[in-house]
Amino acid sequence: MTNVYDVAKWPIFALLADDLVVSGVKLACVFGSAGNEAIYVTKDDEVFAFGNNHNACLGLGDVMSSLTPRKIEGLCKKGMFALAFGSGPHVVAATENGEIYSWGHNGYCQLGNGTTNQGLLPHRITGNLGSCKISQIACGSHHSLVLTDRGEVFAWGYNNCGQVGSGATANISTPRKVVSVLGGKRVVSIACGQTSSLAVVDSGEVYGWGYNGNGQLGLGNNVNQPSPCKVSSLNGLIISQAACGYAHSMALSDEGNIYTWGANSYGQLGTGNKANLCGAAKIGESIGRFIDIAATHYAHISAAMTQTGKVYMWGQCRGQSITSPMETRFTCLDDVFACFSTPAVTYRPLTFENFIGRRSxxxxxxxxxxxxxxxxxxxxxxxxxxxxxxxxxxxxxxxxxxxxxxxxxxxxxxxxxxxxxxxxxxxxxxxxxxxxxxxxxxxxxxxxxxxxxxxxxxxxxxxxxxxxxxxxxxxxxxxxxxxxxxxxxxxxxxxxxxxxxxxxxxxxxxxxxxxxxxxxxxxxxxxxxxxxxxxx
Incomplete structure (x- = not known):
């Protein structure tokens, strides 16, 4: 979904000059433990980074922090279209011609380059990907997933709870295809919690793997899973979208219903209470049909948009626990995370249309x-x-x-x-x-x-x-x-x-x-x- 909203709603971007903010940015993401790191791509296909350069997460070749944007030379003019980040932090980016780059924290192999060395500059990932083109990227705290245009999932990084889906718990240093159970199925979307992973296949089924201590895999138990398992509590439903928070999960059915499960200490499941759930529960039935959902592994907040364009949020909203979906005055889900998430990070890359010959x-x-x-x-x-x-x-x-x-x-x-x-x-x-x-x-x-x-x-x-x-x-x-x-x-x-x-x-x-x-x-x-x- 493309939006044309003001990137200056994000505190760190508010520091930039208006002409740059309004007219120069094509794609952007905000990350970091305080929402104080940002990377953006201009309409001229130049890539810049600024903020706190913790663990070299800005990909600038050093660890110097700066509130003045600096160019990431190695990514300019490459058609970067997707970004995802972990909480190390580490960053993974994909270009339109199928290349994948990573940089930042690498203590758990989350950069997928075969080492555990910190990545000061963007490094192209090759491994077992071959000529596959990437359609989606997702990162947990210290693991990474990519979805190819063939519907295959590759994963690497920290695997202590099985979140890489390899069937074991050893860290994986280069991309490895998730074949167990998913082999022969076409995956259409992926999502990562802090130490868990979800995949939606074209039949509308959802599969989860990794840490399950809060029931975030929706399997009816709290047992970790090193290989994908079908989310049985969604049986009989056709799921079109899934999202992961820090330790909770959400799914949107083709009928416009929202289902949630997992950790609920801040009301992030939207069930009206704070009890964890090991299986999916339908929420917001009286509100109407939903068309989009959102969450981020950095926070305990959830958001959704209805068919009529109304935006709702619940969970940990600026320190307050909201246990049921609350209507907001926002017009897009991104604004929920800019204004109420702790930290204020993007749940997906922000994209901005270039209106040539058309005024706002x-x-x-x-x-x-x-x-x-x-x-x-x-x-x-x-x-x-x-x-x-x-x-x-x-x-x-x-x-x-x-x-x-x-x-x-x-x-x-x-x-x-x-x-x-x-x-x-x-x-x-x-x-x-x-x-x-x-x-x-x-x-x-x-x-x-x-x-x-x-x-x-x-x-x-x-x-x-x-x-x-x-x-x-x-x-x-x-x-x-x-x-x-x-x-x-x-x-x-x-x-x-x-x-x-x-x-x-x-x-x-x-x-x-x-x-x-x-x-x-x-x-x-x-x-x-x-x-x-x-x-x-």
Missing amino acids: LEETLSLAFDNQETSDLKFLVEGKNIHVHKALLKIRCLHFRSMFQSHWDEDGKDLIEITQFTYPVYHAFLEYLYTDSVSLPPQDAIGLLDLANSYCETHLKKQCERIIKQGINVDNVAILLEAAIRYVAQDLQAFCFKFAVNHLTAVVKTDAFKKLDEVYMKDFIQKAGEWGAFKY
Whole structure:
């Protein structure tokens, strides 16, 4: 599933410049014990990494951490399309021409290069893969899986619990095909928990192997499995997708039902309690049909999207235990992990469409403001016209929704004259309705604060207060204080008062203070006295 959402929602990406974040990234992933490591691919097919370079997980040839992106030369221009990571951390990447690269922590052979040496740079994995092309990658804490376009699964790395699926528990240093039970079956998707693995085959059956101490294999017991076993608790169901959390598992049926099993100490199964389950339980039946599920082996959180586009989450959400699916205001599953997962890591690589010749909705609305060609209404302010669209104003502002009643439309009016506000103020207000942002100097923000107060625009009022606070100084604090009192902006009033008292000697010498309304001045002097400003 491709999305066009803002990568800056991830804390580490918020450090980058807007032009890079918005227009430069094609694919990205965030990982690490604190969500403080990131790798991204640009639309020019250049690969960059930044953040904490623990165990050389950034693939830069050293272990130096940096919040400034550095290029991974060995991966540029190779068409990298898939990324997965373990908690060592180690990273595995696949390119469009079928090559697989790995780097980072390798104490348990999880890089698949035949050694246990740390991987400072991306190293191509060959092993037993031959000419197979990779369709999916998955990593557990210290093991790795890849799915080929032939429906075969190869695995390597830490195998203490059988998570590599070799039938034994010895670590595997190079890719080995998982043949037991899966031989002759076509696997369509794979997933990894910390020390467990799942595979969905084209018949809709699910197979699990590895650690099972919390029942995450769904076999009805807590016995580890070194070879794939059919998840018997899903018998009779056609499963289209599976996902693994740290120690719990999820499955989505072709009928849009979600089934969960495994560890549940944070409510990550969504069953309404915190009891572990060794077999699958259906959840969210009353919500409706689901079309997507998500989890990550880094965390104890679960998420799902319904057919109508509603996003739900449950489990450990920013330290809180939510035991039943909770509806959010998000529009994609990725946002759940950006905002509520601990740590904030991607559960899959983020992908961003390159809209050549097509503007975003935000950009389109911004360009539509004050556009005479498309507008159907104009405001006349101080002899200047501002062109707008009635429909958008009605949607965005209660004041205009009340104004543009049916009888008003019938009159055919296309011009409104405004006399109570200045042109800069009213222009900024109308532009705010199109862009949700304000750009005004503090002195004009006072007038906009007046407008916001008159039109009951609470969010705009807060933005004005922010602008005024950021522009406060000795010369204008008296004016700003008077405005805050007049427009009942209590937080701003307290902020201005404190600033004035802290710079009292300089403030009382300004012309603005001398012109302060007598009532306001007396009130200020009284409060300043109570504050202790005049004590010797």
